[in-house]
Amino acid sequence: MRRSSTRKTGQSNSAASVNSSATDLFRSASSKATSKELERIDQLFYSYANRSSNLIDPEGIEVLCSDVEVDHTDVRILMLAWKMKAEKQGYFTLEEWRRGLKALRTDTVSKLKKALPELEKEVRRPSNFVDFYSYAFQYCLTEEKQKSIDIESICELLDLVLGSQFQAQVDSFVEYLKTQNDYKVINMDQWMGFFRFCNEISFPDLRNYDPELAWPLILDNFVEWRRAKHS
Amino acid sequence: MGSQKKRNFQIEAFKHRVVVDPKYADKTWKILEHAIHEIYNHNASGLSFEELYRNAYNMVLHKFGEKLYSGLVSTMTSHLKDISKFIEAAQGGLFLEELNRKWADHNKALQMIRDILMYMDRTFIPSTHKTPVHELGLNLWRDNIIHSSKIQTRLLNTLLELVLRERNGEVINRGLMRNIIKMLMDLGSSVYQEDFEKPFLEVSADFYRVESQKFIECCDCADYLKKAERRLNEEMERVSQYLDAKSEVKITNVVEKEMIANHMLRLVHMENSGLVNMLLDDKYDDLGRMYNLFRRVPNGLSTIREVMTSHIRDTGKHLVTDPERLRDPVEFVQRLLDEKDKYDRIIGSSFNNDKTFQNALTSSFEYFINLNPRSPEFISLFVDDKLRKGLKGVSEEDVEIILDKVMMLFRYLQEKDVFEKYYKQHLAKRLLSGKTVSDDAERSLIVKLKTECGYQFTCKLEGMFTDMKTSQDTMQGFNSAHGADLGDGPTLAVTVLTTGSWPTQPSITCNLPTEMLALCEKFRSYYLGTHTGRRLTWQTNMGTADIKATFAKGQKHELHVSTYQMCVLMLFNNADRLSYKEIEQATEIPASDLKRCMQSMACVKGKNVLRKEPMSKDIGEDDVFFVNDKFTNKLYKVKIGTVVAQKETEPEKQETRQRVEEDRKPQIEAAIVRIMKSRRVLDHNNLIAEVTKQLQSRFLANPVEIKKRIESLIERDFLERDNVDRKLYRYLA
Numbered sequence: 001m002r003r004s005s006t007r008k009t010g011q012s013n014s015a016a017s018v019n020s021s022a023t024d025l026f027r028s029a030s031s032k033a034t035s036k037e038l039e040r041i042d043q044l045f046y047s048y049a050n051r052s053s054n055l056i057d058p059e060g061i062e063v064l065c066s067d068v069e070v071d072h073t074d075v076r077i078l079m080l081a082w083k084m085k086a087e088k089q090g091y092f093t094l095e096e097w098r099r100g101l102k103a104l105r106t107d108t109v110s111k112l113k114k115a116l117p118e119l120e121k122e123v124r125r126p127s128n129f130v131d132f133y134s135y136a137f138q139y140c141l142t143e144e145k146q147k148s149i150d151i152e153s154i155c156e157l158l159d160l161v162l163g164s165q166f167q168a169q170v171d172s173f174v175e176y177l178k179t180q181n182d183y184k185v186i187n188m189d190q191w192m193g194f195f196r197f198c199n200e201i202s203f204p205d206l207r208n209y210d211p212e213l214a215w216p217l218i219l220d221n222f223v224e225w226r227r228a229k230h231s
Numbered sequence: 232m233g234s235q236k237k238r239n240f241q242i243e244a245f246k247h248r249v250v251v252d253p254k255y256a257d258k259t260w261k262i263l264e265h266a267i268h269e270i271y272n273h274n275a276s277g278l279s280f281e282e283l284y285r286n287a288y289n290m291v292l293h294k295f296g297e298k299l300y301s302g303l304v305s306t307m308t309s310h311l312k313d314i315s316k317f318i319e320a321a322q323g324g325l326f327l328e329e330l331n332r333k334w335a336d337h338n339k340a341l342q343m344i345r346d347i348l349m350y351m352d353r354t355f356i357p358s359t360h361k362t363p364v365h366e367l368g369l370n371l372w373r374d375n376i377i378h379s380s381k382i383q384t385r386l387l388n389t390l391l392e393l394v395l396r397e398r399n400g401e402v403i404n405r406g407l408m409r410n411i412i413k414m415l416m417d418l419g420s421s422v423y424q425e426d427f428e429k430p431f432l433e434v435s436a437d438f439y440r441v442e443s444q445k446f447i448e449c450c451d452c453a454d455y456l457k458k459a460e461r462r463l464n465e466e467m468e469r470v471s472q473y474l475d476a477k478s479e480v481k482i483t484n485v486v487e488k489e490m491i492a493n494h495m496l497r498l499v500h501m502e503n504s505g506l507v508n509m510l511l512d513d514k515y516d517d518l519g520r521m522y523n524l525f526r527r528v529p530n531g532l533s534t535i536r537e538v539m540t541s542h543i544r545d546t547g548k549h550l551v552t553d554p555e556r557l558r559d560p561v562e563f564v565q566r567l568l569d570e571k572d573k574y575d576r577i578i579g580s581s582f583n584n585d586k587t588f589q590n591a592l593t594s595s596f597e598y599f600i601n602l603n604p605r606s607p608e609f610i611s612l613f614v615d616d617k618l619r620k621g622l623k624g625v626s627e628e629d630v631e632i633i634l635d636k637v638m639m640l641f642r643y644l645q646e647k648d649v650f651e652k653y654y655k656q657h658l659a660k661r662l663l664s665g666k667t668v669s670d671d672a673e674r675s676l677i678v679k680l681k682t683e684c685g686y687q688f689t690c691k692l693e694g695m696f697t698d699m700k701t702s703q704d705t706m707q708g709f710n711s712a713h714g715a716d717l718g719d720g721p722t723l724a725v726t727v728l729t730t731g732s733w734p735t736q737p738s739i740t741c742n743l744p745t746e747m748l749a750l751c752e753k754f755r756s757y758y759l760g761t762h763t764g765r766r767l768t769w770q771t772n773m774g775t776a777d778i779k780a781t782f783a784k785g786q787k788h789e790l791h792v793s794t795y796q797m798c799v800l801m802l803f804n805n806a807d808r809l810s811y812k813e814i815e816q817a818t819e820i821p822a823s824d825l826k827r828c829m830q831s832m833a834c835v836k837g838k839n840v841l842r843k844e845p846m847s848k849d850i851g852e853d854d855v856f857f858v859n860d861k862f863t864n865k866l867y868k869v870k871i872g873t874v875v876a877q878k879e880t881e882p883e884k885q886e887t888r889q890r891v892e893e894d895r896k897p898q899i900e901a902a903i904v905r906i907m908k909s910r911r912v913l914d915h916n917n918l919i920a921e922v923t924k925q926l927q928s929r930f931l932a933n934p935v936e937i938k939k940r941i942e943s944l945i946e947r948d949f950l951e952r953d954n955v956d957r958k959l960y961r962y963l964a
Contacts, residue, residue: 147946187946196957214915214958217938 038098040107045097056092068113075160076116079123082135089139124165130195136161137191148185151177158194166198176222183218190216204230256295259286260302266347267303270340271310280347288350296355303348307368311337311375319381327389330382331410334372341368373418377426386411390427391434397469398438409473416475428478432485435466439489447494451504453517459490460520483527492528499538506538510577518581532587540591543574547599551606560605561621564613568636571596597643601931605884607650610640614676615657622668630672638679645931649891651688656734658692662699663726663773684928694732702726709757716753723750727758728770740819741771741794744801771795772824780840783860790840791870795820795828800840803858811854826850831872837864838871895930899940902926907950907962914958 048060056064065072084100086092092100104119106112123132136157140149149157155174162170173194177183183190193216201209206227211220266283269275290299314333321329345352345364352364362370376382390411397403415423439462446455463486470479491498498521499506509518525531547570550556556563574592582588600606614637622630644650661667674696681689706724743751755767774794778801781787792800798818802809809817815825829850833843842859843850902925907913913921918941919934926932941960944950953959 187942189942189945189952212916214938214941214952214960216942217935220935220938 037107038102041098041101042094044101044107044109045092045094049094054094056097058090061090061092067109068116070113070116073160076120078136078139078160079119079132080116081139082123082132083119086139089142133161133195134188134192137188148187149191150185151183154186154191162195162198166203169198169203172204172226173222176225180221180225182221186218190218193219255293256290256298259290259295260298262286263290263299263347264302264306267306267310267340267344270343271336273336275343283347284349287348291351291355296351296359299348299351300355300361303344303364304367304371307344307371308375311371315376315379315382318376319379319385326385327407327411330376330386331407331414333376334410334414337368337372341365344368369418373422377415377418377422383426387426387430391431394431394469395434395438398465405473412473412475423475428475428481431478432481435482436485436489439486440493443490443494446490447497452498452501452506452509453504453514453520455494455498456517456520456524459486459524462486462490463524487524487527491524491531495525495528495531495534499534506535507542510539510542510574513573513577515577515580518577522582522585532585536588536591539588540595543570543592543595544598546570547595548602551599551603557603557605560609560612561616563609564637564640567596567600567640571636571639593643596640597645600640600643601645604646604649604888607644607646608653610637610644611650611653611657613637614654615661618661618668618672618676619666620668622672627671630669631675634672634676634679637676638683641680642683646891647684647688648894648929649888651929652734652887652891655692655695658695659734662695664775691732694729698728698732699726705758708761709754712757713753721746721750723747723754725754725758727767736770736772738768738770739772739821739824741769741798742817742819743769743771743794744798746801771798771820782858782862786863787867788862788864789868791868792832793828793872795824796832796871799825799828799832803841807857809856811850811852811856814856828872829854829856833859835871838869840869840871895932895936896940898926898929899932899937900944903937903940903944904949907960911962912953912959914956915960916958918960 045056048056048064050057050060061077062072065074065077070076080100081089081092083103084092084096086096086100101107101112104112104115106115122128137149140153140157141147155177158170158174177186197215197219204226206223209215209223211223263283263286266278269278287299290296314337318326318329318333341364345368348364355361356363361367377386390408393403393408412423412427415427442462443459446458450458463483466482466486467479470476470482474482506518506521508514509521521535522532525535550563550566550570556566571592578584578588578592603609617633617637622633625633641647641650658673661673667673677689677692677696680692702725705727709723709725751769758767759765771794776792776794776797778790778792778797779787780790780800790800795818798820799814802814802817806813811829814829815822818825820828826849829841829843831838833839833841833850833856834848839859840862842857842861844855844857845851847854899922902922903918906918906921906925919937922937923932923934941950945952945960948963950960951963953961
């Protein structure tokens with residue numbers, strides 16, 4: 001565990017001058033946080049950040065993960081990213097870091113670790129989960145104009161994000177995705193469609209599935225495949 | 232005495248001092264009573280009208296109206312009772328006659344009585360609300376004669392029996408019937424209805440029920456219908472002759488119900504003589520009769536229509552799926568046209584050009600024509616055949632008739648875009664080989680297609696015609712510019728095709744012989760000189776050549792060959808023997824095309840200008856070719872390998888089908904975007920419906936395909952789903 005006690009004042013100042021408006025918002029919105037806490041948050045950031053890029057990169061995240069004793073493929077890291085509204089998979093900017101930790105009211109590693117179960121509960125609240133679910137997809141889009149994700153990755157993501165809640169549906173859908181040939185990628189519309197599917201359609205009988213309604217075609221095909229398989 | 236009171240003069244009316252003879256009323260009544268008797272006894276001539284009238288007048292005046300009236304009632308009643316007995320006594324046929332006679336007498340008497348009692352009728356009766364004399368007379372007749380127990384039933388039975396006898400063929404006294412019936416009508420419509428009409432209708436229903444059962448067991452459909460028609464006409468005549476006109480619709484309803492409605496299905500489906508048989512045998516009269524009779528009953532016409540529709544659909548289905556028929560596309564289409572003609576004639580002559588039947592015919596054709604996915608191709612082939620040779624020598628009007636019939640079939644097609652593709656291919660071949668019977672006919676058909684489908688459909692086709700014309704002009708220009716240079720060398724006829732108007736062909740390599748190269752280049756530079764910015768590519772797979780050949784034994788022939796064949800043959804000017812590989816190398820024609828072209832020159836009897844070693848049927852990579860010194864043909868001009876539109880082979884079919892499917896995708900997307908742009912927000916089912924409707928004139932859009940396109944448009948951010956209502960789509964500007 002590396003901890004750097006040297007604070008790069010120059011850095012934070014320049015960061016402040018560059019993002020002055022953002023920082024102001026940051027400071028003004030967080031009326032409750034003390035400046036001490038803010039300092040510690042920044043300090044924590046720099047303990048994981050890459051010197052040259054001033055971002056926490058995948059390596060840094062791995063270290064963070066081992067510090068909070070969570071596997072880096074764990075869904076809770078994704079939830080953390082969501083809380084931070086992190087834009088790029090595998091990287092946290094200072095702003096994102098501040099945003100996340102401030103909202104979690106943590107400024108140390110141990111506090112962060114303790115905050116994770118609470119975070120998970122928060123994310124799993126129905127009002128938040130949709131947003132998280134949609135975020136999860138976007139987070140995985142790595143290229144500039146990318147709009148869809150390959151089947152392999154989708155299967156993993158589905159299990160990660162929905163596995164605990166809708167294991168049966170996820171397992172069945174993953175099986176379908178792996179055996180079919182029509183689709184090589186999944187787009188946002190289909191991704192969201194599947195979530196609605198899990199929430200609204202009774203499983204495994206699929207009794208109330210109406211193909212007349214505007215379900216994405218891939219789900220029509222999935223239902224047909226299931227019915228054929230289990231008839 | 233006191234003062235005398237002055238008295239006013241009063242003038243009083245002069246009053247007759249009438250002695251109120253207590254017996255006055257009786258006496259006067261007796262006079263009148265006597266008169267009534269006399270009237271009934273046909274002795275009225277001795278009476279004085281004026282005296283009687285005065286007597287009646289006086290009675291009423293002196294307040295004896297009541298006595299007069301009641302006296303009248305009782306006198307008339309007693310007379311009628313006598314008459315009743317008289318009538319009852321009549322035997323057999325005389326019964327009605329007596330009744331009739333007595334009725335006439337009664338009416339005459341009643342009139343006289345009424346005249347005599349006119350004053351009472353006008354003053355006493357209205358004020359006391361009693362029944363007027365005439366009406367009273369009728370009521371009394373009704374109550375004492377018609378409704379007398381001994382007469383009522385007998386009268387009805389007599390009348391009904393007469394009707395029955397007439398129905399069974401006997402002649403009856405219609406005049407007498409008319410009078411009796413009129414009597415009942417005069418007595419009041421309820422009398423007519425209760426004492427005659429109702430029972431008459433019941434009895435008639437029974438009669439026709441029995442008769443129809445009898446007929447249906449022993450007659451065939453056509454005969455039965457004739458009989459039913461006859462009975463119907465009979466009843467109508469009966470009504471006009473001696474019944475109340477209002478009874479007509481009631482009795483015809485009875486006949487219609489018993490004879491037609493009750494047996495409708497059995498008639499229509501009767502084996503060997505039912506509707507289907509009539510249709511097959513074009514029995515116009517019988518069908519017309521059935522139509523006229525059935526239209527009178529509920530569901531009659533719809534029954535005929537349903538059976539006809541299912542029959543047409545069945546026959547049609549067999550037509551289009553019968554493998555025998557599918558061998559010859561022209562024959563196939565001709566059969567369809569014949570079938571349509573047949574039913575048009577039937578609907579015209581027998582079904583009164585009924586629109587609902589025409590619609591049923593149209594929908595049936597639409598149904599089965601589209602059962603066979605090759606129908607669009609076959610119709611195009613039919614047209615091709617007609618335009619190549621079928622319309623030769625046919626008059627202009629007849630040409631129009633045939634083309635209009637083809638257009639009718641075209642309208643039934645769901646996949647009009649498939650037809651368009653094939654039509655384009657076939658038209659291209661016709662134009663390029665110059666094998667069209669009539670330019671006017673071609674253009675006429677294009678105009679019809681344009682009227683039906685719009686400019687979009689035909690603008691490319693018209694482009695093809697334009698290219699042909701323009702090429703002619705270009706050649707004229709070329710020849711006048713360079714004609715002199717050509718001298719004895721080969722001549723060139725070029726058709727310049729605008730890409731996009733003509734069916735897409737992949738460009739294929741082919742090395743033109745040196746003899747032609749110079750000339751071709753000359754043309755290219757001439758053309759590009761007048762049309763800068765264009766690019767020309769030789770379509771070697773579409774051209775032809777005429778070559779003069781001299782064979783070893785001196786035989787001279789003019790060979791009409793394809794461009795490929797020309798390239799191959801010209802090689803033999805410089806070599807006696809060429810291997811397949813050498814030919815392939817020199818011409819650079821792709822293998823499959825080259826093999827086919829060699830085959831047609833070396834392996835076909837009568838066209839074998841080349842000789843092949845070994846003499847096998849197929850072309851092998853190691854084959855060697857020589858000019859066939861022994862080539863003979865009776866004709867000087869020999870055609871080798873003409874390009875004729877044929878039915879596509881299986882792989883070609885797949886390819887065309889695929890291209891059609893690909894072309895549809897952008898059309899669907901364009902429709903979706905158009906609709907969403909104007910509606911802004913629309914739900915799924917309505918969007919599918921509107922898209923289908925918009926594309927209907929070209930093809931039947933598959934809902935699954937539409938859904939795919941919608942999702943593709945969502946992915947490309949043209950549309951989005953509504954956040955709250957999943958069924959809604961929103962247009963993203």
